[in-house]
Amino acid sequence: MQIPLENILILSAFLFCIGLMIMITKRNIVVVLMGIELILNAANLNLVAFSQYDAEKLQGQVFALFVMVVAAAEAAVGLAILLLVYRHFKTANLDQISKMKG
Amino acid sequence: MVLLLFYFFCFLIVVSAFLMLLTRHILYAAFLLLLTFLGIAALYALVGADFLAVSQVVIYVGGVLVLLLFGIMLTHQPVGGQPSAAPQTESRNLWWGALTGIGFFALLAQVIYKADFTSKAWIVSAESQKRLLNNSSIPHLGANLMTHYLLPFEIIAILLLVALVGATLLASRKS
């Protein structure tokens, strides 16, 4: 039994929106990073779902693999920046990091 | 059977993602993120992407999530000298957030149903010719990575190296 494509797409749209809402509403840097990861995962889910119909070239799966690598790199650099910010401002709350505001 | 499993994991993902949005505890959010990642890995396995399913666990759970957990612990400040307080996050822009999220979801859902992907020519032809992917994708994936996608593969490797060196440099105390 094949899984209906639409269901996966709707699920991934839902994940994307949750990620977006987390990014907009939460104020802690780490939680915002989690929202970004959710959005990347939602995109990956779409790519993998479509690549079922592309059994030879598997473009979707290859692209999803690249996205994962980029997400790992992003998390590593993001954490390093987070540490620097925390060392400088002594907080991880995005609202209190407002020195650059004119 | 597959459909039943699919709905079970859908339920898991939806519930844990939604709770992530609602909870104030950062650590709970992190462990709910773990559940979401595992559910997505299961979905990958269900649509025939077994290598990606395991990669998802290795990279996201073993790499990204652990990094995030370290991030939480390293930036945790005990509030008011009370060491037991769990790290929490404040929320802002609740109305704007809900509006954007729900609006986007409605838009995307409409697009998905309007676009009617299952009647696209290439999907129909793949379905009719039984060229669907249903067991392992490793041989094709490996061959493709080493032939069609060799250049992106090398570039992504360099990107990863640069990112790791950069992260180490940024986080080291001397700089």
Add this chain to the structure above:
Amino acid sequence: MLSLVFFLLFIPLFALAGVYAERKVSAFIQDRLGPMEVGRYGLLQTLADIIKLLLKEDIIPSLADKRLFKLAPLIIFVAVFAGFAAIPLTPTLIGSGLQVGVFFILAIVSLDVVGIMMAGWSSNSKYPLLGAMRAVAQIISYEIPTGLAILAVVMICQTLDLQSISYQQGIWINHYQHLEADQNYLFGLKPLGIDITLVGGFLTWNIVRMPFLSIAFVIYFIASLAECNRAPFDIPEAESELIGGYHTEYSGLRWAFIMLAEYGMMLLVSFLGVILFLGSWNTPLPNLGYLALADWTSGKPDTLWGQLTSIFWLFSKTFLLIFAQMWIRWTYPRLRIDQLMYLCWKVLVPFALAIVLLCGVWRLWMV
């Protein structure tokens, strides 16, 4: 299904026997007697210990994060237990015939890390947090040499399927799908012209098929000690510094689950080591002319005799590795954390990278 039931019963039994063996081995090495009181030669000692653990009060610290604290031992145990699904017990008995078996077990280890972190943080106490941080740093660092050593094997065997890797290392190579026409040559080298497909024994094990894999095996073994937090890499649970590491605050049944997971992890990495490097369920005795030792000591894959002999060889090799783990634990002192990181990043990783390169070249000669 049979495999699931088997491991569900076997892991607790192994933990019982393992704790007893550990105490007896340590006693032998330190010239003592070890447990002697309960039962003959102290054989019932661990059973008594388990009963004590079951009857103990389950203490949850009042400042702990209760939900996570209760959940963590389960996550640790379930993660390790799931790893056994990919272990081939006999030529036909395997929990799940995953095409990505090796990779799956690596993923399991990373899931274990999250459980450890959860246990350490939710205890809300200094020692568990320090222990968890050390454990996570150590396990993640040592995943790299482990992964590279495993990658070397995968390059030689050209598959991620553990059952296929097992078949390739013995006389029954042609009984597995896609391997019907494969031949084994001495040291894997066709130009040497010595066909040992039907000779089998230790000559077709991966460490002989590609001699440099024996170095990879040593790297894997050292790194696997670190992955299951065993001495000399037991700084995450160094009892003289941290009392007990990430499980300091646990008691009773939950503590028993964590211990079960630790012994399960020992078993899992030993199984994986045997399957990848030491011929899996194949016999170590080769066919030498009229002395058809390999044929006598291992039956055809689908017969009952074949099942029994393969289980016997797999388990005896695994227990030998576990004995080596215990032997090392009671022989070497604990490393400092800087020595630990030095060993990982400046010794094991470069060597493992060199072996991966060599394996690539060797594979070109093998065809």
